[in-house]
Amino acid sequence: xxxxxxxxxxxxxxxxxxxxxxxxxxxxxxGLICCYSDEYGLCHPGINRLAWxxxxxxxxxxxxxxxxxxxxxxxxxxxxxxxxxxxxxxxVRVTWKAYDKFVDSMVVKLKNKKTHEEKN
Numbered sequence: 001x002x003x004x005x006x007x008x009x010x011x012x013x014x015x016x017x018x019x020x021x022x023x024x025x026x027x028x029x030x031g032l033i034c035c036y037s038d039e040y041g042l043c044h045p046g047i048n049r050l051a052w053x054x055x056x057x058x059x060x061x062x063x064x065x066x067x068x069x070x071x072x073x074x075x076x077x078x079x080x081x082x083x084x085x086x087x088x089x090x091x092v093r094v095t096w097k098a099y100d101k102f103v104d105s106m107v108v109k110l111k112n113k114k115t116h117e118e119k120n
Contacts, residue, residue, distance in 0.1 A: 010034035016073055026064040029054065030073060 012034040017027055032053060036043035047065075051058045068074045 010037075013073075022071065022073075023064070023067065025060075026067045029061065029064045030068055033074060 010031045012030060016022065016030055019027075022030075029050065032050060033043060033045065036045045047058045047061050051061045054061065065074065065076065069076055
């Protein structure tokens with residue numbers, strides 16, 4: 001199996017890191033997941049891989065992932081699991097709420113601009 005090396009940086013939602021209701025450990029996990037994610041926000045790190053990189057056991061990572069999932073920060077899709085040796089790697093989609101809001105606002109602005117131009 002080829003080892004997947006994460007990027008040296010992550011692009012994540014600053015609101016997640018600033019949110020005082022999220023535990024610091026869950027924020028650190030979010031950052032690591034962002035490092036593994038591709039341009040679509042998808043990544044496939046195994047629980048064991050994340051646990052190893054964070055220096056904790058897999059149950060701890062699962063607890064942090066549950067916290068992030070409950071808050072809607074990540075969306076786990078267990079249906080896309082991939083068997084690698086004896087473990088299942090979950091497909092994890094990182095959601096960027098701020099980015100989604102930005103895109104939505106731009107769509108509204110473009111529609112308003114088009115409507116304004118049609119009137120003139």
